Every structure is written in C-alpha cells, then in structure tokens.
Amino acid sequence: MKEYPTPYQVMENLAEYIDRAYRDKVEKHEGVIQFHLTHNREKLDCYLEFTAEGATLFKGVAEDPTVTLKSTLYHWLDLAAGRLNPLVGMVTGKLRFSGDTSFFSKVMSEDMFGTDISEYDDPVTGFEKRPHKHWKIPENVLVINASPRARQGYTEFYLEPFLKGLGRTGAAIETVYLAEQRINRCRGCWFCWLSGTGNCVFKDKDDFEDICQLYENADLIVFAFPLYIDGIPSLLKDFLERTVCHYHPYMIQGPCRTRHPRRKKKKQAVVVFSVSGFPEPDNFTAVRGHFRQITHNSHQPIVAEIYRPAGMYLYNNPLLYRELNEVMDALEMAGEEVGRYGKLSRKTLKIIQEIDSVSNFRRLSNLFWKEKIRKDERTY
Ligand SMILES: Cc1cc2nc3c(=O)[nH]c(=O)nc-3n(C[C@H](O)[C@H](O)[C@H](O)COP(=O)(O)O)c2cc1C
Incomplete structure (x- = not known):
C-alpha cells in the first residue's frame, strides 16, 4: 500500500x-x-x-x-x-x-514547478479538425476486429460489405482478429514512460508489437466490435490500454481537453463500427462518447461511426430479408463513401441503422431464443 x-x-x-x-x-x-x-x-x-x-x-x-x-x-x-x-x-x-x-x-x-516540453509539442492539425477537407484515399487500412467470435461473428458479417466498398477505392486492407492474438493486459507499471523509450515490458513477449507495425502504417483504422455490456469488449479495451506506450508522458492541450503528445506523428483517421443485440440505436450512447474521448486522446479524427443495432436478429429473421439486403448494400456504399471522401452520407447511415419496429424485434428475438433452446442448439 x-x-x-x-x-x-x-x-x-x-x-x-x-x-x-x-x-x-x-x-x-x-x-x-x-x-x-x-x-x-x-x-x-x-x-x-x-x-x-x-x-x-x-x-x-x-x-x-x-x-x-x-x-x-x-x-x-x-x-x-x-x-x-x-x-x-x-x-x-x-x-x-x-x-x-x-x-x-x-x-x-x-x-520552479514547471518544465519546458516544447520539443514534444504535437499541436492540433487541420486534418484532425476537419479530416474530410484534407482527405486522401487511404493507402493502408487496418481493421481491428475485436469480436471474441472473430471470423464467426456478426461483426465480421456486417463488416464484409463495408470493406468490399472500401476496397473498391484501391485501399489495401488488413484485418487483425484480436481474439486470435495474444495480448497481455497492461500492468500500469509505466515502464514505457519511465524508461523514456516507449517500449513495453511485454515487448517481444506477445503479439502486440506485430499489430503495432500494421497500426503505425495505417492511414485509416477501423475499430470493429460487438457491443458488450453497453461498451467495448474487454479484448479491445486490453488492446487500447497497451497503446499508452505510443505517447509521451507529458501533457499538452488538445482540441477539447488535456492529452499526451504522440511519439510518432502520422495522419490517421478512425472508423468506429459496432453491432449490438438490442434494437434501440441509443444503446450505443456510451460507446459513442467513449470513442470520442479515445480518439481525442489518440489524435485520430473519427470519419464515420457505424452502429448497427440488433445485428443478430436482422440476420436471423427471415421476415426481414429485404431489410437485411438493404443494410448490406448500404454498408457497401458506406465503405466506398468513407474511402473516397472521408465521410459518410446521412442517407446511407440512416439505412444502416434502420430498425423496422422495436416490438417486432423483441417478439421475434424471443421466438429465436426459445427455438434455439428447444432444439438444444449451441451455435448462433
Ligand atoms: C457478454 C455479452 C454482452 C453483451 N452486451 C450487450 C449489450 O450491452 N447491449 C447489446 O445491445 N448487446 C449486447 N450483447 C450482444 C452482442 O452485441 C451481439 O450479439 C453482437 O451481434 C455480437 O457480435 P459478434 O457475433 O461479432 O460477437 C452482448 C453479448 C455478449 C456475449
């Protein structure tokens, strides 16, 4: 103590x-x-x-x-x-x-109680303030898929058309499935800061550094994850916590609040992509706020937030096949819009987030679960 x-x-x-x-x-x-x-x-x-x-x-x-x-x-x-x-x-x-x-x-x-940190200065850029005004089609896109179900998940299912659209712009896309990586949890020892190197105590002891190579090289990072307990899944939290080594310990003024200067400065934008079980779009409120804070502190502007409610039920409900196809088409469109213009049109986003009727979703999802249990199924 x-x-x-x-x-x-x-x-x-x-x-x-x-x-x-x-x-x-x-x-x-x-x-x-x-x-x-x-x-x-x-x-x-x-x-x-x-x-x-x-x-x-x-x-x-x-x-x-x-x-x-x-x-x-x-x-x-x-x-x-x-x-x-x-x-x-x-x-x-x-x-x-x-x-x-x-x-x-x-x-x-x-x-007396201050120090000069001007050599670490990392001022707010025009790109960070208005990324679409300074947009160039990204050459390298890194997708961080943080679903524990990795390739089998609904996150992956809905990502697929989005990445197809994005790929049409010529961007090279690489996906990292965090569930398939070994990432130790940050110990909070501050070795990365105290040593002055940015090196983590776990350097070469897990897969984090390999992911970082891709991370540093990316112009656009897509954080894709299922909504877990109204927030990001722990896989993603663990990954993000390890990124503290990318910053100097010093504190500077950011666009809204205090933040740390980066060790390596690169123009990078972020897409937040999430699917939920519940049907109301406001289930993503906490994640939306969280990611705004995360990206403020990481100097990475968000160019699109794609939150698809009730992803699982839209997929599993035969009565909503038309809606599913509309969402999938809109996701493909969204990928292309983001890649080309660094922003997403309201029209496309509206289709992606469309919910037919909340009570219908509840009714049908209840039927879905009852049937799964009755048939003693183990997959979904
Ligand atoms: C542990 C756990 C917690 C969850 N918490 C929420 C939640 O708070 N809100 C919600 O809408 N859905 C929640 N879900 C449902 C998932 O977001 C949903 O099933 C999603 O489609 C799963 O995506 P995946 O197949 O890629 O893992 C939760 C699922 C699990 C397994």
Missing part, C-alpha cells in the same frame, strides 16, 4: 523541485529560508539552505536564517504554487515573514 506522505516528506519533495530549479539559475544567492510551519496542530521546523551548489532541506532551526516564514503548511504550499499572492498573504496574516524577504524572490521563481 502507498505510504501516506507526512508534512516533512512533502517538504522534502518540494525541496527537490526547488533545488533543481535553483541549480538552473545562473545567479546563485547564498542564504537560509527558515520555515516554522503548523499542520493539524503539529509544528514543523525546517530550513532550506542555499549554497553555490544547490538547495538542501534540513530539519530543525537554523542559527542565523536570512529570512523566516511562519505559516500553516497549506498557506506555504499556496504561496509556492502561486495560488496565494505574497502581499495578500502578509496583509491577511496567513504568511508572517521576518528578515530579508527579498531573498525569497531571489532564490524562488514562479516557473
């Missing part, structure tokens, strides 16, 4: 940052800052000694400090973080200084 940090450990931690920033300063000022801090009615006396070499923290009371600060630990932290203006702190009595207060500003600076 993680140790709860004591106030002195907090000071030690802080002193490390102060020392690092002070060492970078061209001009050194020798002297001592004495702290008389209180926290939860306990006293903490310690001092920071600044020499030509650096800043060091000691417990106790210095003999002849240059400046002394009396305050609560929290008020001192507020001052250090720039949340408390020193003058306001003094006027309100939160900070009580004695001695040479100018020494404080000589050895401490506002940017």
Whole structure:
C-alpha cells in the first residue's frame, strides 16, 4: 500500500523541485529560508539552505536564517504554487515573514514547478479538425476486429460489405482478429514512460508489437466490435490500454481537453463500427462518447461511426430479408463513401441503422431464443 506522505516528506519533495530549479539559475544567492510551519496542530521546523551548489532541506532551526516564514503548511504550499499572492498573504496574516524577504524572490521563481516540453509539442492539425477537407484515399487500412467470435461473428458479417466498398477505392486492407492474438493486459507499471523509450515490458513477449507495425502504417483504422455490456469488449479495451506506450508522458492541450503528445506523428483517421443485440440505436450512447474521448486522446479524427443495432436478429429473421439486403448494400456504399471522401452520407447511415419496429424485434428475438433452446442448439 502507498505510504501516506507526512508534512516533512512533502517538504522534502518540494525541496527537490526547488533545488533543481535553483541549480538552473545562473545567479546563485547564498542564504537560509527558515520555515516554522503548523499542520493539524503539529509544528514543523525546517530550513532550506542555499549554497553555490544547490538547495538542501534540513530539519530543525537554523542559527542565523536570512529570512523566516511562519505559516500553516497549506498557506506555504499556496504561496509556492502561486495560488496565494505574497502581499495578500502578509496583509491577511496567513504568511508572517521576518528578515530579508527579498531573498525569497531571489532564490524562488514562479516557473520552479514547471518544465519546458516544447520539443514534444504535437499541436492540433487541420486534418484532425476537419479530416474530410484534407482527405486522401487511404493507402493502408487496418481493421481491428475485436469480436471474441472473430471470423464467426456478426461483426465480421456486417463488416464484409463495408470493406468490399472500401476496397473498391484501391485501399489495401488488413484485418487483425484480436481474439486470435495474444495480448497481455497492461500492468500500469509505466515502464514505457519511465524508461523514456516507449517500449513495453511485454515487448517481444506477445503479439502486440506485430499489430503495432500494421497500426503505425495505417492511414485509416477501423475499430470493429460487438457491443458488450453497453461498451467495448474487454479484448479491445486490453488492446487500447497497451497503446499508452505510443505517447509521451507529458501533457499538452488538445482540441477539447488535456492529452499526451504522440511519439510518432502520422495522419490517421478512425472508423468506429459496432453491432449490438438490442434494437434501440441509443444503446450505443456510451460507446459513442467513449470513442470520442479515445480518439481525442489518440489524435485520430473519427470519419464515420457505424452502429448497427440488433445485428443478430436482422440476420436471423427471415421476415426481414429485404431489410437485411438493404443494410448490406448500404454498408457497401458506406465503405466506398468513407474511402473516397472521408465521410459518410446521412442517407446511407440512416439505412444502416434502420430498425423496422422495436416490438417486432423483441417478439421475434424471443421466438429465436426459445427455438434455439428447444432444439438444444449451441451455435448462433
Ligand atoms: C457478454 C455479452 C454482452 C453483451 N452486451 C450487450 C449489450 O450491452 N447491449 C447489446 O445491445 N448487446 C449486447 N450483447 C450482444 C452482442 O452485441 C451481439 O450479439 C453482437 O451481434 C455480437 O457480435 P459478434 O457475433 O461479432 O460477437 C452482448 C453479448 C455478449 C456475449
């Protein structure tokens, strides 16, 4: 279990940052800052000694400090973080200084707790904002099929016409079936970040790196999966978690929120493709939101979201054969539209997502399951 940090450990931690920033300063000022801090009615006396070499923290009371600060630990932290203006702190009595207060500003600076990460900058591109405006027919498409039923699944069944249409644009399409790959689950050890290399502890120990070769080479990535417990199946989650090694640990501003800069910058777009058991389109609400977050953080714009509700029942219901064919034709059209223009027309999407009647679906799917059980069947 993680140790709860004591106030002195907090000071030690802080002193490390102060020392690092002070060492970078061209001009050194020798002297001592004495702290008389209180926290939860306990006293903490310690001092920071600044020499030509650096800043060091000691417990106790210095003999002849240059400046002394009396305050609560929290008020001192507020001052250090720039949340408390020193003058306001003094006027309100939160900070009580004695001695040479100018020494404080000589050895401490506002940017003490920051660092320059400009070499890792990865700004939002025009392609990310409006991919279809900068669209080129993708040369390489990678399909990540995350159905545990892989080639036997409905995900695969509905993908087939979509990929046929996409292939018509000349794109080379490769499919990876995650169910057929060995992908260890991310351990959260941050070796990939701490080592500075982006290499995972599982490098060469499973199939992830091989998939990454294809992943890095792709201009368009199709994430295809069945809806599982209102979200993405764990196969896909496991895969996506491993992709944290593709980013630097640093944090930058993205189009909507904070995100990490990429280690390798490539123009890549994403298609989200999912099938569900339930018939209402809003069963995909969580996945839609999740993928918007995922792709925001992966710097990959979504060019099409194809969510086919009740995929299984549309396939199995003889009364809906016409509708099935219409959906399959629309999927083929969708593949071509996405490949050629980097977007999907509303008309095509509407046909793909069409549901005849929710109550009909329920009735027929209930019959489907009852019959399967009655006939003691094991496949679907
Ligand atoms: C464990 C599990 C969880 C599921 N959860 C949902 C769900 O939350 N909502 C839904 O509409 N369908 C759900 N389904 C149904 C699948 O999305 C549906 O059967 C899909 O067509 C399966 O595709 P596949 O054959 O490619 O695996 C679930 C299926 C399984 C096996």
